[in-house]
Amino acid sequence: MGGKRPRSFYFLAAFFTAYVLFLYGPMFAIYILSFQGPDGGLTFPMNGVSLVWFGKVFSGSGIVDIGASFKRSLQLGLVVMLLTVVLSVSAGLAFRRSFRGASFLFYVAIASLIMPSIITSLGIALEFRLLDDFIIKSGATSWTTAMGLFTSGLGAHLTWTLPFGLLIMFAIFNRFDGRLEEAARDLGATPWQTFRHVVLPIILPSVVGIGLFGFTLSWDELARSSQTIGSVNTLPLDLQGLTTTVTKPDIYALGTLTSAVSFLVIFVALVVILVLQARQRRHGSDAGKGMV
Amino acid sequence: MASPSSPSLRLAPSMKQHRKTFVAWLQAAPMMLVFALFFLLPLLFVTVVSAWDYNEYEMIPAFSLRGYSDTFEGCIAELPSLCTILKTYLNTLKLCLLTWALTLLIGFTVAYFLAFHVRSKTWQIVLTLLCTIPFWTSNVIRMIAWIPLLGRNGLVNRGLEGVGLIRQPLEWLLFSEFSVVLALVHLFTFFMVVPIFNSMIRIDKRLIEASYDAGATGWQTLLNVIIPLAKPGIVIGSIFVITIVMGDFVTIGVMGGQQIASAGKIIEARLNALQFPAAAANAVILLGVTILIISALTRVVDIRKEL
């Protein structure tokens, strides 16, 4: 017994399923079309069925080195993720007390969200150009540019992910029970210990969520990167660059592979977690599993 | 014993306040720094450039409000019919409102399901990841995939024809306001789900029990307890969706078959024509308009109040 579900559960579960199907809608077209025959295009009809496009992804042939840009995007995404989490949590903590400039920072974050990415991108590019000129003028003749994946590119991505991180922190800290922190301080915890041992563990799942969000935003970011990335492209930029010429279903194969690997990783993780939980079942409890 | 209440021993309350504020300030500083370097400074350049003059080929570093005045060209002369910029903003607002309403509805429901019906944290995480995976395939690719899905000969039309629901393929499925809103909803619903979900899991389950106990129906509980308590999440999600849609041009461009105007699209067209001052002026206008909307929103619900 224990798990009697109310009717609304089934309705909502159906709704959620529908949402997921909707979310995956275009992905289904991608999954199917990635098996196009060698002469197939990006649209229906299917022109035979084959695995050639997967082969293309692995062989790395093509104008741009998708593998390399994939790696770059991954690296950038991970750094962005880390910084987004750290800076957002830190600023989120700051906002729980009031400090001078809180409103300013808040509106700057909002503005950064609003500003069309291409404009921000352009502004950053201009800024770095001025910087380069300045450096060259001050004598470094062999200097090429300060622009790059982890300078201007990183900055541009952060202006995109940080507002999200900060605002989600607001949701996380909303009605966070301050008495827990009081209790910790009372028990002799330093502010850092209070954060490390009380606040962080409680908000951790949400913070991981911010990281994931930050990574996804960076991974998919296009417009802000376009003028700030320097001489090497991120994956989306390369993919977009490819659309200016004959595009083949290998990009679909890339999408299918990404999904497949993600599914696999998540599935394995889930199995591991469930097994671990089953082992701990002895302390388990169905606490709070009320009728509501 | 030291003289107990000698005022010299006391720290001025303002000083104590200062110390606390200083720590908070330090915590916020890294983020402030990133914004200062990569947003405010560029924004400054953009604003300066927006007040520059320009000709067909290049920008001229001399003060001129041409970028602005050109933008509003005909707004007075053409009355009562609307000038381009107003028409465009109206259209953008319409798309924005539609998208907002839909993402809110769907996002709230999904978040509600995840927060209140999915009982274990593990499953919450798994389902959240399930919703994230599509985003790991680049949007460039996903956008292309709408054509085989919604196009004249796409999966949907084929399916409907196959079932016998329609004879002629539905043209409005693609390159229409419908498809724009569809794609926007598709992309941004998750931006609603995340903050709403986060504020929902903070709601003490006993409050919901108490509400049912007071004879409230499910709907009443939703309206009177869950929504008020999830309000900050709702507002944050709304900020995400509204700000992004207001500035969007990629999705509107691709899904609207490049035929639908939006505030972002004007800026893009100007930029691609390398008319930076005009583009910058338009961006400043967009920034102003959207900040107004957002500050109105945060006036209704102060999301920073209950931190």
Place this chain on the structure above:
Amino acid sequence: SADPKVLRYLGTAVNEGDEISKKCLEDTGIKIEYITATTDDVTKRVITQPNSFDVLDTEYFSLKKLVPSGNIFALDAKKIKEFDNITPVFTKGQLPNGKKIGDQGTAPWKVLYLEGPNSKTFSKTPTEFVTLIPTVYNADTLGIRPDLIKRPISSWTELLNSEFKGKASILNIPSIGIMDAAMVVEATGQHTYTDKGNMTKAEIDLTMKIMTEAKKAGQFRAFWKDFNESVNLMASGETVIQSMWSPAVTKVRSMGIPCIFQPLKEGYRSWASGFCVSKAVSGPKLDWAYEFVNWYLSGWAGAYLNRQGYYSAVLSTAKANMTADEWGYWMEGKAAVSDIKAPDGTVLEKAGAKRDGGSYDDRMGAVACWNAVMDENDYMVRKWNEFIAA
């Protein structure tokens, strides 16, 4: 061995190719690093990040925008070995056989030369300071789906024919799109332009008015922005008639879908692209850049381009790298003797096929105008935005 000779090559994917960079490395020891971006992004990057590339692959009409930025290096014509062999289409505005071709718009020869090494002014007469070394060019027209249209098409007027309501498309790059529109307007006889590539405000208004009416009537299915979109629109049957690029037609056809790059009686809109060098390049890198350009014109690459349906700038060297059959099919309008293959070996056309539009002379000779940036560009962009908002 010395440091690897690396050149950062910024451009759209259109002219980039794995084979080209491999061959180049093999022949010259120069390693090409492609930076691929969309047309718009390429131009913006030149303005905003001149330090992020060495060699730029761009179109002539962009020069009107790029040169004033001061980020383009004036190349020394004397250091280009084949400069004098470049087809007179670029240098004189005529075919090799001496026939004058259309000069409306930003024709290459109008922006080919600068007045001095650091000048930002184009010279009307040849100088030794060259802005952009031509590599590729072509004549664009409408692509059609003969299987869905089922009748001959011979004029630009068909683009706005209500028969194709909801199935037509043009390019949404204002400066190019308006020229396609102008071709239509002129074809319908509503107006004759002095220079379609440099309209007056009144002409812009007129053109946009006609287009706006068509748009409101639902003539267009969508506008396209990049190569890929144009292929998808056509291949999926979303559109049956639209402005198009030659390789896009080839692509649709290679998917087994009938598609014709339809020659029209009013002629073609032409474009040409080539290499610029960034002003930030100096020292040995500059030498490599010259070396690279020289290699590019030396024939192998030209043949490679010709085989895709483009035209190469130095015909003689390209010809030396192609078979007679290929040369006959692509350049002389002759029926193919054996199967025609793309550079990657896939069969493009069966033996016996003839190229749409015929020979080089027929096609380039029928060019009516060139892609352009107008003097009234700013006004035109505003009107284009209005058109989109309508």
Place this chain on the structure above:
Amino acid sequence: MTTTAALELVQLTKKYGGVTAVDAINLKIPAGSYCCLLGPSGCGKTSTLRMVAGHESVTSGDILVGPKNVTDLPPADRSTAMMFQSYALFPHLSVIDNVGFALKMKGVAKTARHAEARKLLDLVDMQAYAARLPGQLSGGQQQRVALARALITSPQILLLDEPLSALDPFLRLRMRAELKKLQRELGMTFIHVTHGQDEAMALADIVVLMNGGRIEQQGSPREIFNHPRTEFTARFIGGHNVIAVGAETFAVRVDRLALKTPSETVTGPSTAGTISEVEYQGTYVRVVIAIDGGSEISAQITETQFDTASYAVGERVLATWDPAQASLLNTTGSAIVRSPEKAA
């Protein structure tokens, strides 16, 4: 008028994972009666209440409200209302809106429900705080608001989980009287969890004494106080000494214990020991005696008696009682305290 209903629990069981919180209890509470649930911390009182209210799923067994089996019904369909041990006040609503919440749900107009809510706030002495938010109240004030909120619903069965624990005795007495009055007037069935036997004694028609998830004894207050059946009951209900004499164990009320000096002669049963503690309790003095066997008993004597005898810690005494006033205890049966699973 409020309707009322009898409550019946049949073999009701609640397990949390491996922990049995409520263990197959059977209980019948007649309609309109006041039932007090008493028992040591962790014995399953809250769990029982939460199951009755429908906030906790039932592991096995049935709950009947009146003739209806509500075991699987949602809380709203059970005609019960609950006051939570942890209050569960709505943080976003003012005090008056918290109290008026149930009426709002019924669609009562604002003025009417505010008027009604004010009446209840008056009852719990919280009128003046109507506009405050719960976060701005003291612990006791929050408890009173929670009480008012539960009372406004007039359900068939009202479940109160330690409704008065955070109140000062002054207020507690008043609230107690109000609760009893309300119950009498409205005729509702009340189930009231409390830790105070005095509270249970004063209010209850039926006292249910729980221990380790089981019902140890139930009956009228006087019955339980005068006839504890087990050692646990005797000890828990308080005011009793459990004294083993030979194989038998007796419960003797502390105020029935007389202290004599070892030299005095005693008739009837007695036990000798040393005074280990003297506690001044206001109206009486509690004297704790360490019996020679090792256990402790206590005697409650009046201040006057104490002052006359002036017992001191360490002094030896003899405790005696009247056998007619002692209860013989059932020594088999329930254990005093059940341990949960051992910590892993």
Place this chain on the structure above:
Amino acid sequence: MTTTAALELVQLTKKYGGVTAVDAINLKIPAGSYCCLLGPSGCGKTSTLRMVAGHESVTSGDILVGPKNVTDLPPADRSTAMMFQSYALFPHLSVIDNVGFALKMKGVAKTARHAEARKLLDLVDMQAYAARLPGQLSGGQQQRVALARALITSPQILLLDEPLSALDPFLRLRMRAELKKLQRELGMTFIHVTHGQDEAMALADIVVLMNGGRIEQQGSPREIFNHPRTEFTARFIGGHNVIAVGAETFAVRVDRLALKTPSETVTGPSTAGTISEVEYQGTYVRVVIAIDGGSEISAQITETQFDTASYAVGERVLATWDPAQASLLNTTGSAIVRSPEKAA
């Protein structure tokens, strides 16, 4: 060894917006003494404790721990530890980790701190629950964990906010004894908020009675019980009837009140009334008498007396007392209950 410190509050005031919760109180608590804070709900006990602990900013006034003015110091620098009225257990930590938290912060190794924590869990009878999460505990169990967690720190001053309110009397008595023992052994200064006078009487060296943000009376338990100075004290401390005789008001202990039939003759002061309620209280019977003037008094009589006289509701009686055992009250001064700002 733990060190201890005296606590001194000087004109300590706390205002929440317009509400004065603590109103310029002055208090000296000698090092090593056990102080009980008593007072009606909302009188400012928690606020005072929170200010001492440093969780609430001081509006004005000073707090001295030993010789040090700690008013503006952060909580960690105050040598105080607090047990929260709302427990504030860390939801993500097991019971044993909650209790051992303070030691972990000090860098004590895991085995050592678990051993120490286990000792304290033993003390509060929660050993068996060591591995549970707080969410899996009953109310009283949570309270005991909170108590154990506060005790582990051995601070100079320990602040306990209603540490025993959710416990059954059985356990409460035991905990009370443990607290007293601990305080004696460690010599710490304890400040213990409670609602039970019995608790205060049993534990405290000093009882501080608060009312409406002020200190109403302070002193040793016996002093306060036998010599209430105000009507509020007399009423609050319980066991007293406040009876006005002419212009003077007296406090008379309920167990000092004798009931006579109206026909009997009385020497000394007396007042007549009607029996309005009879409450059976276990060891005694409480008889409530509505005095003719309108107020109510109550008399506590033994069961035997009650059974002999068998008073019934509605009967008229005469209440008398020995004037030597009554306290004359200071009728000016503090109001009984202060209202907060009127609801807006």
